[in-house]
Amino acid sequence: MSKQQGEVWRALGLMSGTSLDGIDVAVLDTDGERVLGRGLPATYPYSDAFRGQLREGLAEAAGLQSRSARPGRLKLLERYLTELHGEAVANYLADHDIPPESIDVIGFHGQTVLHRPEAGLTVQLGDGALLAGLCGRPVVYDLRSADVAAGGQGAPLASVYHRALADDIAQRPLVILNLGGVANVTWIGPDGTLIAFDTGPASAMIDDWCQAKAGLPFDIGGQLAARGHADEDIVRGWLAKPFFALPPPKSLDRNDFDAAPIAGMSAEDGAATLTAFSAAAVAQALDHLPQRPELWIASGGGRKNATLLGMIAERVGAPVLPAEEFGIDGDGVEAEAWAYLAVRSRLGLPITFPGTTGVTTPLTGGLLADVAN
Structure with a gap:
């Protein structure tokens, strides 16, 4: 039964x-x-x-x-x-x-x-x-x-679980930032209001680049990017895509952005440029939030990329801390969410909401x- x-x-x-x-x-x-x-x-x-x-x-x-x-x-x-x-x-x-x-x-x-x-x-x-x-x-x-x-956008879906996980964290508003293949944010307001959307690539483009250029499945700890130089002109070119100006809710496919502009770069410079793009895309999310978050909690594989987290923190002007600092296993959050x-x-019970996917009703x-x- x-x-x-x-x-x-x-x-x-x-x-x-x-x-x-x-x-x-x-x-x-x-x-x-x-x-x-x-x-x-x-x-x-x-x-x-x-x-x-x-x-x-x-x-x-x-x-x-x-x-x-x-x-x-x-x-x-x-x-x-x-x-x-x-x-x-x-x-x-x-x-x-x-x-x-x-x-x-x-x-x-x-x-x-x-x-x-x-x-x-x-x-x-x-x-x-x-x-x-x-x-x-x-x-x-x-x-x-x-x-x-x-x-609706069909993504992100983990937001209602993020809110349940953050129930005992006092700081508000806060953001739970998932750095998977694609990055997404869940903004949790003082009254529990949810706003969620994809911000741009997180690890997918970096992983694909590392595999093609360095024979690595991903940029371990962000070491490759740390040795490179990011081309900010290319980053600005990607950020000029219409997606970033769209109000949420919005979502992405992992292949929505083309790495052609960095094709001739070294492995290190390409990784640095892609990492800077992921960080800048997260920072662009601030334009669509009603209040600046006091705290960013990072989950997903990208939280292990110290270069990426550092770039994000610099651009958002707030602490960006791994989920583990709050007793949350950052590798397990999305699987837990699916449970x-x-x-x-x-x-x-509802799993999507107007503020998370744009569906008209929960x-x-x-x-x-x-x-x-």
Whole structure:
């Protein structure tokens, strides 16, 4: 029998998102409103070979016209990706000595391969029914599509969880800054008001550059960028794109910006320029916030890039601190958010709001793949 509102759910969240790093897994105890318990998160990296296949899949997905279409290799890629998620769940539960039957629901993000809300389209590879069968637990997936179908941006979705996490942090207003493949902010006002939107690239362009120019999966600690010189003229050119002047809510695809202007640069100068662009794009968010934040809390892989955090702090004129300084595991926030959203979906609670995605009214979402009794 399904749990009801007010009862405690134990949910597992799976996040791969827009980055190509791997699968983040986290467990969360919640009643759909409060954060009542959090387990240690874990990351199960993709192999270099599979990461290459995903890059090829991104190129194929650029021409998709429907949410369900899986032409060419995308169908096989989705199946293998889902199987990898099934392995990640099994390994996580075994590694943390969690009985599978104690998990009430799994929140499954999948791998974003296309995000075009202006065309009413967002595509995440991931077969919810297959994952439910592999894990033997109910799976909530495709959490973005209902919002996009209702005219919302379909992103960012973690904002309602960010607010729950920040419930005991006194400073207001504050921003929780997610530095994944794409950067997004959740502004939490003194009265709990939420404003959220994508600010621009975070790690995606930097990662792609490091892979192509230095054979590195990402800029470890920001060391490559720290040795380079940023071309501020190129940064200003990117910032002149119409996206940055648009009022929120707004969202991006990881491939919305072209690295062609830095093609002839050294690995170090290109990394520095891309890092400066990510930082400047975050700072541009200040133009769209009703009050300047007193504090920025950084989560996601980009928080480990000291050069990026330093550039952001300089440009926003406020502390930008890793999530860990507030007892939050910055690697687990997004996976925890997907666990939280899965429970809210099961309870019919809203997961998107006018101030976060632009949908006209608070809206629930997600599809349920249940397990046959």
